Amino acid sequence: MDKQITHGWEQSESLELPKRFENAENVCVVGMGGSALGSDFISAAFGGSLSAPIYIVNDYIIPAWVGKNTLVILSSYSGNTEEVVAAAEEVLGKTDLVAVVTSGGKLGDWAEKNSIPAVVIDPKHNPSGQPRIGIGYGIVGQMVILAKAGLLSVTKEDVQSMALQMKRSHAEYGDAAEEDKNKAKQLAQNIKESLVVLMTAEHTTGAGHIFQNQLHETSKQLAVNFKLPELNHHLLEGMSHPKAVIEKMVCVLVSSELYNKRNQKRIEVTKEVLEKQDICTEVFVPMGKTALEQAVDVVMFASYTTFYLAMLNNINPAEIPWVDYFKEQMK
CATH class of the missing domain: 3.40.50.10490 (Glucose-6-phosphate isomerase like protein; domain 1)
Known part of the structure; x- marks a missing residue:
């Protein structure tokens, strides 16, 4: 990229x-x-x-x-x-x-x-x-x-800063990076066969939308994307039912030291509330010194995670057969 x-x-x-x-x-x-x-x-x-x-x-x-x-x-x-x-x-x-x-x-x-x-x-x-x-x-x-x-x-x-961050991200999450050190490969394993609930804030929210889109199209796996602090005002009460869905859910929280201090605390408390409800949680902290670099890193992390997940799901990550079928029927 x-x-x-x-x-x-x-x-x-x-x-x-x-x-x-x-x-x-x-x-x-x-x-x-x-x-x-x-x-x-x-x-x-x-x-x-x-x-x-x-x-x-x-x-x-x-x-x-x-x-x-x-x-x-x-x-x-x-x-x-x-x-x-x-x-x-x-x-x-x-x-x-x-x-x-x-x-x-x-x-x-x-x-x-x-x-x-x-x-x-x-x-x-x-x-x-x-x-x-x-x-x-x-x-x-x-x-x-x-x-x-x-x-x-x-x-x-x-632009050069974005490109350089992408190269760093590639080294960190690319296929050459061993699984025990590769956060993208690890997350792909942990969210397989799960409903993925993405939680982002501030400069990472746009990257969160990209993550959701790629989970759908690349991995063929259902995901939803929510933003902090808004989600704290309703979503946490919706994590009780239906039980069969909640049991198959993994919440992925994107954290950052660049967030507003209150949003940093919201990430911590949100994780605590989810774990009290026995909901599986994963926290990802992007690399980068600036908001732009961190947003880029989330996109790269998402791209690799969803590719690895497609491999685990045994599907072609490039094809979008149902979207193509839909478009054909709309002609």
Whole structure:
């Protein structure tokens, strides 16, 4: 994934946005599945430096609140995601602050026809062709658009830092790392045949969403994702029934010394409450000195964990037969 990050930056840093994009006051990202994961990652990992809120729309319709000062990013890895293509048809009537992230397809053609600024990905470092496995391209493409619009401060050094952290993560979680020292291999073993409940906070919440998505598509295993502190206000009371489900559940808490002190304590107390209810818990502490590096490490940890879990589940991690079947029936 480090190659995706650096290659994506090289492809997109030359993007030029008209001066009017500096008028953006909020951001609407339209994307589905893996194509929407980048904006969730950015919103969480760069939460302290973003100068405008990001709203993610997973639907056909552009929200009514989108107006002339809204930057709309249409994100579709293939360029043929029907919800995003449908949204493109109506967006120009609401704002002219529109940009695209895609590898081509109908959305790429639409952007060219309408002279819409676009980051057109050449995904040579994602031979699988799956958006979730090409997440590095999506993250960088959207980062560059936000930076060029003056909404996010990001430099080549930030990108290099992300790529370097990915290399460190690869050394830690990659297949060459022995299982007794490999946290990704260990977690895959511990969550096999379980309902995975992910619990994240602050800068790791976007990475938590990516983790959930990859558990579904890569491992073909059910997972849910909750955020602290919100989950403490309801979820802990829902851990009693149905008994058959609770017994098959593993809660994975992502902790960090960079969290707000109260959230650090919430992680500890949440773990205590779960264990008092005899619920299996795992705690993962990401590597990295900054929020961005830690968010990147969670993504890498998730990618390796879900791949190893796919092997344990004896399934092909690249194929998505039910999603493909569904799309075929929708034609």
